[in-house]
Amino acid sequence: MILRRRDALITLAAGLVPLPAVAVEPQPMPWPKARALPPLALPALDGPAWDLAAAKGQVVVLNFWASWCEPCRSEMPSLELLAERHQAHKLAVIAVNFKETEATIRRYVAQSALTLPIVRDADGAAARAFGVRVFPSTIVVGRDGRPVFTITGxxxxxxxxxxxxxxxLL
Known part of the structure; x- marks a missing residue:
């Protein structure tokens, strides 16, 4: 970890030893057994509204994101590849946009060439219902319609x- 000289002197004066930065890969956390899966029915950016209940029989990856979120933007290409590779296995990746206008989302889609289905959480109610506080956050739902795990980051x-x-799950 590189510290500026002033920061290094303050750290040493305080008797602290700086720790090197370690990249930690997010880990899946089981969905709490006592917590029911909230309903999710949101307007799609293009096409009809999308309803999680109608996706029963598929593995669903719900990715909560926003265009202002750098880790969200970095993650999108791998989500697209995941969707492409497992489409035949009935895996659906749904990009749940957090509180951005349609115009903002469309600008991002045009710049990034994003092809994932996008639904709009215009007021943030879906993110609150799913307990999403950090972006990106992903909830994976099994074919039976039950949440399997969540990942933050x-x-x-x-x-x-x-x-x-x-x-x-496939």
């Missing part, structure tokens, strides 16, 4: 670790 959805999380 940026994930490489094409990596070996993510495959270990998703493959058993």
């Amino acid at each position: 940026e994930v490489d959805w094409t990596g070996a670790e993510a495959r270990r999380w998703i493959t058993p």
Whole structure:
């Protein structure tokens, strides 16, 4: 970890030893057994409204994101690849946008060439219902319509670790 000289002197004067930065990969947390899955029916950016209840029989990856969130933007390409690779396995990746205008979302889509289905959480009620406080946050729902796990933070959805999380559900 590189500290500016002043920060290093303050740290040493205080008797503290700086720790090197360690990249920690987000880990899936089981959905609490006593907590029911909130209903989710939101307007789609393009096409008809999307309803989680209608997706029963599919594995659903709900990714809560915003265009102002750098980790969200970094994660999107791997989510797109995840969706493409497992479309035949009935895996749906849904990008749940948090409180942005339609114009803002469309600008982002045009700049990034994002092709995932996008639904709008215009007032943030869906994020609150799902307990999302940090972006990106992802909730994975099994074919039976029950939540399996949640992950907070940026994930490489094409990596070996993510495959270990998703493959058993397919």
